Amino acid sequence: MPQQQSPAGRPGGPEQVVPWRPPVDDPFLRAAQRQARPAGLGRRLGARAVDGVLTAAVAAAVAFPFAGPSADHFREQVEAAEQAGETRQIWLVDGTTGVYLAIVLGALLVFGLLYEVLPTARWGRTLGKKLFGVRVLDIEEQDTPSFGAALRRWLVYGLLAPLGVGVVNVLWCLFDRPWRQCWHDKAARTFVARGTEESGPLG
Known part of the structure; x- marks a missing residue:
């Protein structure tokens, strides 16, 4: 009488169970690996410090030409009040210095758009964030x-x-x-x- 074989092909042996193995390309695993993690405070502060220094440098460079004229204008206002013998309120920001301030703020607005907004929308980072890997x-x-x-x-x-x-x-x-x-x-x-x-x- 011929010997009965098991489904696994071995005579009289127990049926073998092939262990499950995950597929080579698991989309859920790849998605989990790509999941971004929030950056730590140290990296963020470092990146913000670099961006802040650059912004301050631009502001100083734009405001520097107006520092002297603003001081002269304020001094003239004080001298005019003293010569007139009047007690009047003198504003640091008036029609003259207000123009200077508007120019500085406008330059910072343009710089912010070019340095912060556009690179963030395009690549997600500024120079500071690039240096600190965020x-x-x-x-x-x-x-x-x-x-x-x-x-x-x-x-x-x-x-x-x-x-x-x-x-x-x-x-x-x-x-x-x-x-x-x-x-x-x-x-x-x-x-x-x-x-x-x-x-x-x-x-």
């Missing part, structure tokens, strides 16, 4: 933010920075979860990530 990403798309989001992010930061709450805004990412957002990130629905893929001149 990148601004949209929360939902996990990609560079739109121009409108980048503009909104920069404007909110710029408005809060001169105020006392600007410090709270920067430190807010220490307590925020899970994306460690500052207030300007929440306004733009972005977060600052580390270890992301690089592309472009600032990538």
